Amino acid sequence: MNITKQKGTKDIMFKEVNYWQKFESVIKEVCDSHNFSEIRVPTFEATELFSRSVGDGTDIVTKEMYTFKDRGDRSITLRPEFTAGVVRAYVENGLSSRPSPVKLWYAGPVFRYEKMQKGRYREFRQFGVEIFGSSSYLADIESITVAKEILEKLGIYDDLKLKINSIGCKECRAKYIETLREYLKDKIDNMCDDCKVRYEKNIMRIIDCKEDLEVKKEMPMITDYLCEDCKKDFENLQNGLKNLGIEYEIDKKIVRGLDYYNKAVFEFASKDLDLSVGGGGRYDLLVDMLGGAKTPATGFAFGMDRIVLLLEEKGMSIDKRPDIFFIASNGDAYFKASILQNKLRKMGLITDIDICERSFSSQMKYASKINARFVIIIGEDEIKNNIVTIKNLDTGNQFTADFDASVIMKSIEIM
Ligand code: ATP
Numbered sequence: 540m541n542i543t544k545q546k547g548t549k550d551i552m553f554k555e556v557n558y559w560q561k562f563e564s565v566i567k568e569v570c571d572s573h574n575f576s577e578i579r580v581p582t583f584e585a586t587e588l589f590s591r592s593v594g595d596g597t598d599i600v601t602k603e604m605y606t607f608k609d610r611g612d613r614s615i616t617l618r619p620e621f622t623a624g625v626v627r628a629y630v631e632n633g634l635s636s637r638p639s640p641v642k643l644w645y646a647g648p649v650f651r652y653e654k655m656q657k658g659r660y661r662e663f664r665q666f667g668v669e670i671f672g673s674s675s676y677l678a679d680i681e682s683i684t685v686a687k688e689i690l691e692k693l694g695i696y697d698d699l700k701l702k703i704n705s706i707g708c709k710e711c712r713a714k715y716i717e718t719l720r721e722y723l724k725d726k727i728d729n730m731c732d733d734c735k736v737r738y739e740k741n742i743m744r745i746i747d748c749k750e751d752l753e754v755k756k757e758m759p760m761i762t763d764y765l766c767e768d769c770k771k772d773f774e775n776l777q778n779g780l781k782n783l784g785i786e787y788e789i790d791k792k793i794v795r796g797l798d799y800y801n802k803a804v805f806e807f808a809s810k811d812l813d814l815s816v817g818g819g820g821r822y823d824l825l826v827d828m829l830g831g832a833k834t835p836a837t838g839f840a841f842g843m844d845r846i847v848l849l850l851e852e853k854g855m856s857i858d859k860r861p862d863i864f865f866i867a868s869n870g871d872a873y874f875k876a877s878i879l880q881n882k883l884r885k886m887g888l889i890t891d892i893d894i895c896e897r898s899f900s901s902q903m904k905y906a907s908k909i910n911a912r913f914v915i916i917i918g919e920d921e922i923k924n925n926i927v928t929i930k931n932l933d934t935g936n937q938f939t940a941d942f943d944a945s946v947i948m949k950s951i952e953i954m
């Protein structure tokens with residue numbers, strides 16, 4: 540029996556991989572221009588890192604982690620997200636001694652054992668940023684701005700909407716949670732099983748749940764219970780976004796799935812599908828929780844696969860075709876062609892050549908199958924006269940040119 544790929548994984552290749560490469564280069568370009576530095580953290584970590592930071596009561600930790608014992612009997616987990624690993628690296632490498640704030644970005648695969656569906660995989664990719672050392676709303680704005688610029692450069696910013704909320708600090712949240720617990724006390728028995736668990740373990744996540752919407756209509760919302768400080772911060776954030784002309788809406792239902800958030804939280808969702816493509820917020824308590832000094836922090840994570848789906852749906856064209864396919868009549872011609880090919884590559888062209896020792900006509904067929912713009916033919920006559928024959932495969936025009944990279948370059952530009 541053939542071995543096939545695992546459920547929820549995929550092979551990314553050819554046309555699709557062009558989208559990924561474009562996306563990755565835009566991420567790097569925008570993050571570089573904002574003076575963020577890339578961080579590459581391990582794919583697997585001690586299980587405890589995620590159970591402690593992502594939170595024991597979250598879907599990720601209770602249902603979705605790929606956890607196993609290694610041969611040394613350690614409990615290992617494939618990263619289900621990046622923030623925990625980045626914070627661990629921040630603490631472990633003493634990054635707090637660097638000039639503050641420390642601004643980092645990352646991109647790479649993450650793993651969650653989930654039910655497969657469109658836009659939901661078991662191995663998927665995330666990119667994101669983390670900013671350590673600023674408690675100001677300006678740091679939240681900086682990370683939202685990076686996300687916005689990346690989405691703009693990809694041409695999909697207008698297809699998304701930014702939704703923001705504040706989930707308060709430890710103090711105001713504690714008061715709110717009491718109110719919420721009281722409100723739900725006589726309703727929880729009739730709510731879904733997951734929410735019954737949430738009621739005990741992580742009550743705010745009941746707001747996230749898509750079931751029992753009728754009961755929840757009148758539910759108290761954290762946004763209306765913020766303390767003066769958190770209220771001020773949230774107003775600053777909104778004024779900042781207005782000043783920069785960044786459209787947003789307040790969505791009181793955004794509480795984020797992970798335990799480590801506080802204060803500002805946000806999500807970018809598709810306007811059409813209302814599917815979240817990414818989100819983030821502030822997590823001022825996590826560095827401390829993982830053994831570092833108390834350090835304010837904020838960041839976001841985007842699901843890259845969902846963004847690529849959007850790019851594909853928009854039919855954004857990414858044209859990647861070879862400029863020249865060389866057709867050489869024999870070994871000698873091949874080596875002559877190879878010299879020329881090297882020069883043209885250095886001048887920036889994509890070139891290819893037959894490496895199967897095929898006949899002239901099969902080389903010609905191959906050139907048109909791979910959609911080359913030109914073929915350059917080097918046969919016995921061409922070698923004798925020190926010329927090449929060039930054919931434009933789009934128009935069928937054919938002509939000769941000197942055996943010289945610059946001359947060839949000029950003549951294909953004017954064709
Ligand atoms: P969802 O509510 O869709 O499960 P989430 O709250 O679990 O999302 P986060 O943990 O915030 O998502 O991850 C950030 C982004 O990663 C999401 O906005 C989404 O774009 C993407 N994402 C999450 N889970 C998956 C998955 N299984 N496959 C592909 N992308 C995913």
Ligand code: MG
Nearest residue numbers: 598599653796
């Ligand atoms: Mg999820």
